[in-house]
Amino acid sequence: MGESLGIGLLGLGVVGGGVLDALRANAQAYESRCGRRLELRAAAVRNVSARSALAEDGLVLSADPADVATREDVDIVVELIGGESPASECIEAALSAGKSVVTANKEVMAKRGPAMLALAERRGVELRYEASVGGGIPIIGVLQRDLQANDVSSVRAIINGTTNYMITAMSRDGLSYDDALRDAQRLGYAEADPASDVDGIDAAYKLAVLASLAFHATVGPEDVYREGIRSLAARDFGHARNLGYAIRMLATARRTSGGLDLRVHPTLVPLADPMASVEGVLNAVSVSGDLIGTAVLEGAGAGAGPTSSAVVADILDVAGRMASGQQPRKQRPMDPSPQLASLAEICVPTYLRFEVPDRAGVLAELGAVFASEGVSIASVLQTPHPSRQQSADLIVTTHACQDGAIDRVLQRLEGSGSVIEQGVRLRIEDGCDD
């Protein structure tokens, strides 16, 4: 075996702690797998005094992650701080100093990934980010290497465990949105401020990372259309089931004739679709390509064990390449400004729930507005409103039509007297004709 390689860990939280434990517990096995001993030389945390016991084992502890990222004796920097800053500055400093970097940071990779990867290539080092999407699911490597013979047409994913947990609880146990959120917070699946999860921000970061890889195009989170799950009611799940669908917070990236279609929103998926049976905090990613057809990966999207599995795999691969003197992997050329599809022109069937006055003629009034915008209704269901006696819930599904036509229908119905409240609008997964 050659000289040992120095590892610098930025962050010793859920994932950093898991990586530290794995590197220590499996040191010998990892040494024989990558041909070099991996030595944990330094780590950065905010609260150094709380970790003083680790310093007794010879690990240098610092409150300055940039210092650890650029230390002479560190060869591979493992960024597990999270968030945009100071993580992105530390990654940049490490790459500029000629060190390879492994990160689990979806926000940095979504916002600055292409620039960081270009910097790594210029400096002749590696930047790996398997853990940034799907936790333990090995989807980044699959897109980079294993499916490279394919022309990928779409990626569909459940990549936020918090919302999938909440949606499962609402669907299976009939919980309201608020109760499902409280439950997720009690179990540690949701933050005190859940916005990043329930508004789809986290999933949009991850979809941007996946779409960039799948389509070899520079895609940022601002290119992803996003809606959260706050307007879902428990009764929507029952209505959807009666229509043959489950509701999932789906992240979708498709190549269409009008450009890349990138969306994160709650979606009705057919009950027979593999995505419909992904429950709780699990994640799943389905990739369709010209040679593979469709491949689906499912597994734990978070947690110390699954996420450190992905982080340590990246460390071992980088270390193995360094040990055998291999050059860093070359990036495939990227389209710097891909054409994006217009949401208004996307063609999908839609599920709509309205609160309507419980009087004669309402259905005909609504039907006339749909017809005048050329939207063909597939089904209508009227049920008593759960809390107001003079109102009814009207559930309308449409055949596939342009999203913009539904916008116009909703604009015309607003304040029309035929509708008291527009409850929810959900796109349906099947029937896309683009």
Ligand SMILES: NC(=O)c1ccc[n+]([C@@H]2O[C@H](COP(=O)([O-])OP(=O)(O)OC[C@H]3O[C@@H](n4cnc5c(N)ncnc54)[C@H](OP(=O)(O)O)[C@@H]3O)[C@@H](O)[C@H]2O)c1
């Ligand atoms: N948790 C998961 O299951 C999971 C899954 C997939 C990906 N990820 C990603 O993995 C990364 C880490 O997540 P995590 O859940 O492990 O986070 P975490 O538990 O909050 O840990 C963050 C760590 O970074 C340290 N830190 C934060 N800011 C710092 C600063 N300015 N200077 C020095 N140290 C700082 C913290 O120090 P203290 O300990 O002193 O506070 C802590 O040790 C994130 O990018 C996240 O998105 C996490």
